[in-house]
Amino acid sequence: MPRSNKSSAFTTSGDDGKPFGPPLIGALLRMPWDAVQQHMLTRLHGSGFADFDAAYLTVFQYPGPQGARPSELAARLRVSKQALNYLLGELERLGYLERRADPDDLRSKRIALTPRGSAAVGVIREAVGEVETAWARQLGPGRFDDLRNLLIELNGVT
Amino acid sequence: MPRSNKSSAFTTSGDDGKPFGPPLIGALLRMPWDAVQQHMLTRLHGSGFADFDAAYLTVFQYPGPQGARPSELAARLRVSKQALNYLLGELERLGYLERRADPDDLRSKRIALTPRGSAAVGVIREAVGEVETAWARQLGPGRFDDLRNLLIELNGVT
């Protein structure tokens, strides 16, 4: 996030004496999103990846950095290529990935996950899966599928 | 947003030759959330609040800063009180709010929105409402209500 995990507002208090309005759609999306993020970090830190900082999650956003060129990935993540390169340097230093020469273009590089990086990806997936399981149990499986399908449709629009 | 509009990952690419998995629940929540945030900022910047930075949205998170004490708000937002105080200083300098003495506790302050601050809150609400309207039209009104209700139930759990 940019700064990583900080972020934003979605609805606000009533002024003065007035009662609050109901939570609006922004807050409703943000809060479970925060919960997913938090669970991913907790599981990473407890699985041998204590050096995995919240900021690095940006790089691993769907569909992940594997095989991408730094410029392309920076554009996808909407940060400058310098900012991304800083994060890639940290991740390379910690052994999560490597920047390899691209045989097809001598100017370019390709990002390759190391075994350690792939293992971290596995933990992230597990963590997300655990959250999905917990939510499915809470809502009931059919209704969780409804939620997922509605979100997929919404993402298609956005 | 922290950092402003950047943020985090939720699912990742398949390694090497394998195909990608489907978008997981994290990504599905993050993407429309980003869209809401972006629309709020766009509307603010186009409505006389060009100096409203993305970082300030943090302070206006539901249910907003009105009447809160800085320490309490910092705890709610999970940032240090120093970090919040920095943002409050900026927002006070720009005329969005004031920190007033608390008559009940001489150590404490209370945050009060200025008219300008309340106007910005109004624009934020409008912006969220516009997004809701657009999504309701896309999904159909009944299905948008379903989405909202599922999210409310999920937030009740979290």
Place this chain on the structure above:
DNA sequence: CGGTTTGGTAAAGTGACTTGACGATACATG
């Protein structure tokens, strides 16, 4: 070929954070 665009990087600066320390007020206990 020569001019322009594209990919990565180095350098310097910014701003939203952090931790540490502090004085002032509130509160709890003897």
Place this chain on the structure above:
DNA sequence: CATGTATCGTCAAGTCACTTTACCAAACCG
């Protein structure tokens, strides 16, 4: 009442994920 302790806001210094500016080298384009 006195005295220790917890809490409030703030100052100061440092960190780090960014940004803008500037480059060089390779690719592409006529």
